[in-house]
Amino acid sequence: MHPALSIIVFTTASGLGYGLAAALGLGLLNPALVSTKLAHFVALALIGGGLLSSTLHLGNPQRAWRALSQWRSSWLSREGVMAIVTFVPLCISAYAAIFHSRYLLLPGLLGVAGAGVTVYCTSMIYASLKSVQAWHTPLTPLCYLLFAGAGGSLLGLLFAAAGGGDTPILALLSIAFLGAAWTAKLAWRRNMENMDPLSTPESATGLGNLGRVRLFERPHINDNYLTSEMGFRVARKHADKLAKISLIAGGIVPAVLVLGVLASGASGLGVALAALAVLSHAVGMLTERWLFFAEARHAVMNYYGG
Amino acid sequence: MTCLPSNPTPKKLGLVIDLDVCVGCHACVVSCKEWNTGGYGAALSDQDPYGADVSGTFLNRIHSFEVLPEGGEVAAERGEARLIHFPKSCLHCEDAPCVTVCPTGASYKRADDGIVLVDEDMCIGCGLCAWACPYGAREMDLAAGVMKKCTLCIDRIYNETIEEVDRVPSCVRTCPTNARHFGDLADPNSAVSIMVAERGGMDLMPEQGTKPVNKYLPPRPRLPLAAAAAGREDTSGATGFFAWLDGMLDRI
Numbered sequence: 181m182h183p184a185l186s187i188i189v190f191t192t193a194s195g196l197g198y199g200l201a202a203a204l205g206l207g208l209l210n211p212a213l214v215s216t217k218l219a220h221f222v223a224l225a226l227i228g229g230g231l232l233s234s235t236l237h238l239g240n241p242q243r244a245w246r247a248l249s250q251w252r253s254s255w256l257s258r259e260g261v262m263a264i265v266t267f268v269p270l271c272i273s274a275y276a277a278i279f280h281s282r283y284l285l286l287p288g289l290l291g292v293a294g295a296g297v298t299v300y301c302t303s304m305i306y307a308s309l310k311s312v313q314a315w316h317t318p319l320t321p322l323c324y325l326l327f328a329g330a331g332g333s334l335l336g337l338l339f340a341a342a343g344g345g346d347t348p349i350l351a352l353l354s355i356a357f358l359g360a361a362w363t364a365k366l367a368w369r370r371n372m373e374n375m376d377p378l379s380t381p382e383s384a385t386g387l388g389n390l391g392r393v394r395l396f397e398r399p400h401i402n403d404n405y406l407t408s409e410m411g412f413r414v415a416r417k418h419a420d421k422l423a424k425i426s427l428i429a430g431g432i433v434p435a436v437l438v439l440g441v442l443a444s445g446a447s448g449l450g451v452a453l454a455a456l457a458v459l460s461h462a463v464g465m466l467t468e469r470w471l472f473f474a475e476a477r478h479a480v481m482n483y484y485g486g
Numbered sequence: 487m488t489c490l491p492s493n494p495t496p497k498k499l500g501l502v503i504d505l506d507v508c509v510g511c512h513a514c515v516v517s518c519k520e521w522n523t524g525g526y527g528a529a530l531s532d533q534d535p536y537g538a539d540v541s542g543t544f545l546n547r548i549h550s551f552e553v554l555p556e557g558g559e560v561a562a563e564r565g566e567a568r569l570i571h572f573p574k575s576c577l578h579c580e581d582a583p584c585v586t587v588c589p590t591g592a593s594y595k596r597a598d599d600g601i602v603l604v605d606e607d608m609c610i611g612c613g614l615c616a617w618a619c620p621y622g623a624r625e626m627d628l629a630a631g632v633m634k635k636c637t638l639c640i641d642r643i644y645n646e647t648i649e650e651v652d653r654v655p656s657c658v659r660t661c662p663t664n665a666r667h668f669g670d671l672a673d674p675n676s677a678v679s680i681m682v683a684e685r686g687g688m689d690l691m692p693e694q695g696t697k698p699v700n701k702y703l704p705p706r707p708r709l710p711l712a713a714a715a716a717g718r719e720d721t722s723g724a725t726g727f728f729a730w731l732d733g734m735l736d737r738i
Binding site: 237239243244247248249252254255256260305308309310311378381383385387389392394395396399402403404409410478479480482483 | 547591
């Protein structure tokens with residue numbers, strides 16, 4: 181699948197944003213601190229920026245509002261609806277924290293639930309597609325949710341450290357989420373590498389009983405929408421390296437840095453280490469999301485010899 | 487409304503494509519593009535049409551496949567490989583995944599005849615339906631920013647202002663070898679249903695669970711050219727004058 185920059189940025193930013201919103205909604209950051217007020221703002225900006233980025237790949241973005249209508253059947257529509265619904269408790273929580281230095285339990289917990297459901301809807305857009313076999317597994321939503329948790333705890337840790345607040349809980353949470361997320365992701369990748377293709381050129385043409393089917397001629401010499409959208413391929417040797425880079429930058433380096441934060445507390449060094457952990461994790465996540473699209477093979481390529 | 491109609495629809499209009507007969511001439515591709523660029527919805531645009539990197543939106547494309555039997559050999563025209571031309575357009579699936587994923591309600595399946603259509607005024611061009619379709623039946627028009635797909639020439643088949651013989655999809659009307667047939671696959675007595683029953687019409691990628699309406703008729707069995715030529719050497723079946731001639735010629 182073609183790794184569109186707008187969608188990679190959207191899923192990465194909104195995952196981080198909803199994760200941070202969830203950390204705030206659980207009341208893990210002291211609402212009286214200036215850094216927590218800033219964290220509320222950053223969470224909303226990441227979510228809003230991500231959503232705006234996702235509209236960039238539309239052919240007719242002026243009609244994007246119509247995407248809210250088909251929540252009965254479409255995960256994309258459900259995601260849009262849940263994103264907007266979730267803004268309500270998130271904005272109430274942000275208002276209470278920014279202007280009144282208060283943490284409100286009910287909007288907080290509603291925000292956590294909304295963030296989780298929205299990330300789940302995003303992941304189900306991909307996981308529900310049987311035509312992309314690598315995505316069509318319950319491990320896909322599990323990875324998205326755990327990565328959102330990891331990114332949110334890391335960002336929460338950064339803001340807590342910057343404001344001189346409590347860091348140990350968020351640090352432990354970060355390590356736990358990073359471990360769980362990458363365990364799930366490695367299982368996801370193993371699943372992709374070991375699966376037997378559901379559809380083959382033989383089943384796609386129905387000619388399997390005659391023999392082995394090989395593409396002789398494409399419909400046209402040049403690429404078309406299908407081959408440029410669905411026919412993206414990444415060399416295996418590069419994919420393996422990128423997967424290692426994403427694991428190191430997105431999992432191992434942040435985890436080690438978080439241990440450093442635990443040791444140094446809310447000092448200047450702690451803040452710097454937490455900031456580096458967030459940065460490294462974000463780079464790792466962008467790589468992971470790029471691979472998520474680039475490595476996935478679409479069933480239509482059975483007709484295009486790919 | 488992107489929920490699917492109660493299955494099955496009373497009529498299941500679709501195509502039956504005969505892989506034994508198709509010669510891969512691409513006439514249906516051209517006639518489809520010609521009819522549909524001026525018909526239902528936005529025109530089928532081309533990008534860089536006179537340049538080196540030409541591409542465009544098509545609702546029907548012909549692929550060609552080489553099929554090699556187990557242990558077979560590819561050796562020019564005397565080999566055992568078969569070349570099969572393979573037209574592909576929307577299969578108007580009963581369980582169409584492209585419909586249910588649509589966030590806007592632009593993509594829908596008609597409850598009365600089962601045709602899958604896109605309401606282009608509602609389409610936001612997100613491309614998710616094209617991702618959901620395992621067959622590659624949907625292509626985004628890059629000029630209009632909306633999803634295009636086979637309409638089964640809905641502006642022909644119900645069009646009472648054109649002659650009755652023309653009230654079939656453009657590709658069917660055009661096919662010079664009669665490889666394409668149009669009809670109601672829900673009616674067991676329709677010509678297309680009888681054809682499917684007699685020839686063992688098949689679904690593409692049944693494992694995807696889409697229940698396509700369009701059916702493909704498999705190529706008939708065939709002897710490789712080499713075997714057919716070898717058969718001509720055997721004259722033992724000759725009778726009468728030819729048997730006498732066979733014997734005389736052998737003696738010379």
